[in-house]
Amino acid sequence: MKRIVEPKVLYFGTPVVLISSRNPDGTTNLGPMSSAWWLGYTAMLGMSAGSQTVRNLTERPDCVLNLVDPDMVAALDRIALLTGSREMSDAKWARGYRYEPDKFAAAGLTRTPAELVExxxxxESPINLEGRIEAIHPIGEPGSNLRALEMTIHRVHVREDLLMANERYIDPLRWDPLIMKFTEYFAGGTPAYESSLARGWQMPPLQLDKQV
Ligand SMILES: Cc1cc2nc3c(=O)[nH]c(=O)nc-3n(C[C@H](O)[C@H](O)[C@H](O)COP(=O)(O)O)c2cc1C
Structure with a gap:
């Protein structure tokens, strides 16, 4: 038996990514996101136009996708409700966001200059993808403020222990992406950490004792 319902979100489970983009003053902003998929060397990224990340990428399209593994979840969550933008929507304010110009310091993550982009x-990310945004497409209903960013990947950095003997392949048994499912963090199919984003969105708490 199925029911017709209208869920608040349709985030069925996608990898968590930190997008490095360049602020107007030349520093790097980190934007946590999870609406990402890849086809060939193209990545498609779903982001709100109200984020500092989209503001930066509209003006300065070079960027890095830093893939997040479960060991990074506490660092990631420390910047879950921070924005690199001084201005924010009322909705964001109500969810508990605040302005933070240095997300590396706030997260406790280490910055390293990329090789091809500024x-x-x-x-700490086991995988970094350097590249450039080629196009930004408005998506969703008129006024939704959502954008699909089309990125070409130009350089791929992978931690050695994740590579198969033939270095053209990443070992799916060893790469374990942190997954965001309905605003909650999962690793290897199980809950990984208490999610500040879920609390900000007022999602119902996970009933861990009732897991089947
Ligand atoms: C785990 C996680 C996943 C997120 N996924 C997305 C996403 O896919 N798209 C989006 O627009 N915002 C997403 N957000 C919210 C952004 O992080 C938020 O808009 C933030 O303000 C972006 O930072 P910035 O404003 O400094 O660019 C996510 C947040 C977290 C913590």
Missing amino acids: VDLVH
Whole structure:
């Protein structure tokens, strides 16, 4: 038996990514996001136009995608409700966001200059993808403020222990992406950490004792 319902969010489970983009003053902003998928060397990224990340990428399209593994979840969550933008919508304010110009310091993550683009990448990320935004497409209903950013990947950094003997492949048994599912963090199919984003969105708490 199925029911017709209208869920508040349709985030069925996608990898968590930290986007490095360049602020007007030349420093690097880190934008946590999870609406990301890849086809060939193109990445498609779903982001709100109200984020500092989209503001930066509209003006300065070079960026790095820092993929997040479960060891980074506490650092990631420390910046879950921070924005690099001084201005924010009332909705964001109500969810508990505040302005933070240095997300590396706030997260406790280490900056390393990227090789091809003028932003810092996240040293702790096992995988960093350097590239450039080629196009920004409005998506959703008129006024939704949502954008799909089309990125071409130009350089791929992978931690050695994640590579198969033939270095053209990343080992799916060893790469364990942190997944965001309905605003909650999961690793290896199980809950990974208490999510500040879920609390900001007033999602119902996970009933861990009732798991089947
Ligand atoms: C785990 C996680 C996943 C998120 N996924 C997205 C997303 O896919 N798209 C989006 O627009 N915002 C997403 N957000 C919210 C952004 O992080 C938020 O808009 C933030 O302000 C972006 O930072 P910035 O304003 O400094 O760019 C996510 C937040 C977290 C913590």
